[in-house]
Amino acid sequence: xxxxxxxxxxxxxxxxxxxxxxxxxxxxxxxxxxxxxxxxxxxxxxxxxxxxxxxxxxxxxxxxxxxxxxxxxxxxxxxxxxxxxxxxxxxxxxxxxxxxxxxxxxxxxxxxxx
Amino acid sequence: xxxxxxxxxxxxxxxxxxxxxxxxxxxxxxxxxxxxxxxxxxxxxxxxxxxxxxxxxxxxxxxxxxxxxxxxxxxxxxxxxxxxxxxxxxxxxxxxxxxxxxxxxxxxxxxxxx
Numbered sequence: 001x002x003x004x005x006x007x008x009x010x011x012x013x014x015x016x017x018x019x020x021x022x023x024x025x026x027x028x029x030x031x032x033x034x035x036x037x038x039x040x041x042x043x044x045x046x047x048x049x050x051x052x053x054x055x056x057x058x059x060x061x062x063x064x065x066x067x068x069x070x071x072x073x074x075x076x077x078x079x080x081x082x083x084x085x086x087x088x089x090x091x092x093x094x095x096x097x098x099x100x101x102x103x104x105x106x107x108x109x110x111x112x113x114x
Numbered sequence: 115x116x117x118x119x120x121x122x123x124x125x126x127x128x129x130x131x132x133x134x135x136x137x138x139x140x141x142x143x144x145x146x147x148x149x150x151x152x153x154x155x156x157x158x159x160x161x162x163x164x165x166x167x168x169x170x171x172x173x174x175x176x177x178x179x180x181x182x183x184x185x186x187x188x189x190x191x192x193x194x195x196x197x198x199x200x201x202x203x204x205x206x207x208x209x210x211x212x213x214x215x216x217x218x219x220x221x222x223x224x225x226x227x228x
Contacts, residue, residue: 006157009155040220041220042218042219043158043203044218088155092157100145100214102148102163103216104160106157107156107157108157
């Protein structure tokens with residue numbers, strides 16, 4: 001059963017704690033992405049990775065960190081430096097290359113920090 | 115500045131009725147335009163993709179149009195069903211030698227009532 005999985009679906013943390021969101025894909029996609037979605041706003045790019053062991057900052061990378069040790073996995077850590085971490089986080093993946101392939105999204109993780 | 119504007123912000127219609135969602139963009143260079151459907155608490159799923167040369171594309175009861183001259187797109191939903199209740203997101207891809215960027219609209223929230 002191919003696709004992108006994110007876990008957990010809901011996550012609750014106390015302010016000041018780091019938290020890691022999981023994203024796994026078995027689509028053999030090269031590129032992976034993390035987005036943040038807030039009510040009434042469009043998706044905003046946090047980080048992306050085109051290849052293993054390489055990643056780039058997106059538009060709102062401050063307070064976040066990622067790693068890409070395996071092609072299938074792209075975990076996102078929300079650090080205590082992120083001032084407003086409560087949001088819906090979406091992971092996506094796609095094939096790389098000159099052609100513009102479609103991004104496929106995971107089911108998302110809703111993070112609540114109190 | 116690359117932007118994607120969607121209207122209306124929200125819409126309520128009766129089951130069985132038709133509706134049209136709008137997307138205006140100022141993105142250059144333009145590569146393609148996608149409409150995504152996002153159910154509450156889930157990841158977006160692609161409905162259609164349109165390139166510069168395409169005017170109309172259908173996917174079941176969903177029909178997307180693109181006017182590249184006026185930089186406008188619409189998504190028409192025919193004979194709406196309760197399951198059409200979701201957020202519909204317009205995404206424009208801009209691609210050049212420097213790379214590819216996705217510009218997301220804020221979405222239109224559609225509620226279909228019985």
